[in-house]
Amino acid sequence: MAAFVEIQGFFQIRRQHLPLAGGARLRQVAVRASNSAAAVAPAPVVVSDGAASERTVVRLGLPSKGRMAEETLNLLKNCQLTVRQVNPRQYVADIPQLSNLEVWFQRPKDIVRKLHAGDLDLGIVGLDTFSEYGQENEDLIIVHNELKYGDCRLSIAIPMYGIFENINSLQDLAQMPHWTEERPLRVATGFTCLGPRFMKEKGMKHVSFSTADGALEAAPAMGISDAILDLVSSGTTLRENNLKEIDGGVVLESQAVLVASKKSLIQRSGVLDITHEILERLEAHLRAAVQFTVTANMRGSNAEQVAEKIHSQPSLAGLQGPTISPVYCKRDGKVSIDYYAIIICVPQKALYKSVQQLRSIGGSGVLVSPLTYIFEEETPRWRNLLSELGL
Ligand SMILES: Nc1ncnc2c1ncn2[C@@H]1O[C@H](COP(=O)(O)OP(=O)(O)OP(=O)(O)O)[C@@H](O)[C@H]1O
Ligand SMILES: O=P(O)(O)OC[C@H]1O[C@H](OP(=O)(O)OP(=O)(O)O)[C@H](O)[C@@H]1O
Numbered sequence: 260m261a262a263f264v265e266i267q268g269f270f271q272i273r274r275q276h277l278p279l280a281g282g283a284r285l286r287q288v289a290v291r292a293s294n295s296a297a298a299v300a301p302a303p304v305v306v307s308d309g310a311a312s313e314r315t316v317v318r319l320g321l322p323s324k325g326r327m328a329e330e331t332l333n334l335l336k337n338c339q340l341t342v343r344q345v346n347p348r349q350y351v352a353d354i355p356q357l358s359n360l361e362v363w364f365q366r367p368k369d370i371v372r373k374l375h376a377g378d379l380d381l382g383i384v385g386l387d388t389f390s391e392y393g394q395e396n397e398d399l400i401i402v403h404n405e406l407k408y409g410d411c412r413l414s415i416a417i418p419m420y421g422i423f424e425n426i427n428s429l430q431d432l433a434q435m436p437h438w439t440e441e442r443p444l445r446v447a448t449g450f451t452c453l454g455p456r457f458m459k460e461k462g463m464k465h466v467s468f469s470t471a472d473g474a475l476e477a478a479p480a481m482g483i484s485d486a487i488l489d490l491v492s493s494g495t496t497l498r499e500n501n502l503k504e505i506d507g508g509v510v511l512e513s514q515a516v517l518v519a520s521k522k523s524l525i526q527r528s529g530v531l532d533i534t535h536e537i538l539e540r541l542e543a544h545l546r547a548a549v550q551f552t553v554t555a556n557m558r559g560s561n562a563e564q565v566a567e568k569i570h571s572q573p574s575l576a577g578l579q580g581p582t583i584s585p586v587y588c589k590r591d592g593k594v595s596i597d598y599y600a601i602i603i604c605v606p607q608k609a610l611y612k613s614v615q616q617l618r619s620i621g622g623s624g625v626l627v628s629p630l631t632y633i634f635e636e637e638t639p640r641w642r643n644l645l646s647e648l649g650l
């Protein structure tokens with residue numbers, strides 16, 4: 260049991276959300292890089308930490324390592340918010356497009372803790388981490404709930420062999436006669452808040468949790484636990500360790516989310532504006548990333564007639580409707596309009612169906628290009644955020 264710490268009375272587990280709060284601290288803060296060549300490599304200096312409310316710069320926490328680190332930087336880059344990091348071991352960086360913003364690289368769970376402590380204002384983490392370390396926390400708020408990467412699920416898994424061979428659902432597991440008060444079902448997990456809560460909700464009796472960081476899939480084979488509760492994506496790690504998921508055993512579906520401290524949004528100058536800009540850029544990029552722009556030529560006697568043909572096809576409606584422009588052809592020295600160029604946006608998934616529908620109504624010369632951004636008049640998430648903040 261060397262790597263595991265038994266948690267007593269699991270329904271009483273309460274995580275310390277505030278390991279950093281309070282007390283004067285000394286902290287390393289790097290001087291922010293300016294555009295001048297001399298300042299390219301900021302020298303770390305030690306400064307004393309002032310009270311959180313005195314801070315005027317806005318802070319965004321990003322995963323410092325692991326699965327989400329690279330994709331988070333890629334997402335921001337795709338939103339024209341490239342993070343400028345002087346070297347990979349330096350934990351502070353900036354985004355030249357956003358003045359008055361510091362980026363701090365932290366472990367995902369520490370991002371959530373530091374949001375609560377007021378040391379960060381915004382952060383990007385997996386929903387699993389946010390839920391585990393921040394769910395009971397009324398100050399924390401999800402600003403964007405689907406950043407479309409880091410997809411995984413928090414799921415219960417049991418061995419494929421032995422007494423579990425014919426156990427395929429949470430109900431089967433609960434009904435096994437093996438679990439008693441003296442000998443409960445032992446579950447190894449890093450999610451000691453979500454796990455017990457889930458089991459309680461499902462009415463599972465006689466369960467105990469032990470905690471471990473990483474390589475949890477080894478625990479059943481080592482005899483340390485009967486089951487595990489861990490993140491699953493492709494399922495390869497489970498399979499390679501002779502484990503299986505069970506029906507009804509998914510605790511949470513997760514992906515990357517943008518989160519914030521409500522207190523910061525409301526009280527700290529500049530946080531709301533920066534959040535609005537980041538949110539708008541994220542939404543514009545994520546909306547565009549699943550669409551194509553399609554242009555085609557269509558024969559027709561006037562624009563309205565062409566529009567009607569397009570609207571008759573279910574996959575060609577576009578975002579608001581087609582843009583239709585006359586194509587001026589010169590034939591025998593005379594200019595005439597026999598064709599119209601149409602522009603529509605189509606979901607990437609529906610591209611081929613859309614091309615077929617365009618052809619069926621006389622479309623030709625179909626050109627397809629990627630879309631970079633779609634800015635709507637106002638993002639629904641922004642409106643929701645303001646209303647949740649009571650603004
Ligand atoms: N197999 C996976 N596929 C997709 N996303 C995953 C997978 N495993 C984890 N994630 C997502 O990536 C996040 C970070 O996971 P990662 O393993 O990099 O860090 P961690 O194990 O939480 O951190 P630490 O090692 O500091 O404890 C998770 O919170 C989850 O949202
Ligand atoms: O279903 P799969 O695609 O096989 O992914 C699942 C694995 O990914 C995560 O671990 P990770 O690789 O991040 O290592 P860690 O345990 O060190 O965090 C998770 O803890 C699983 O072990």
Ligand SMILES: [Mg+2]
Pocket residue numbers: none
């Ligand atoms: Mg991991």
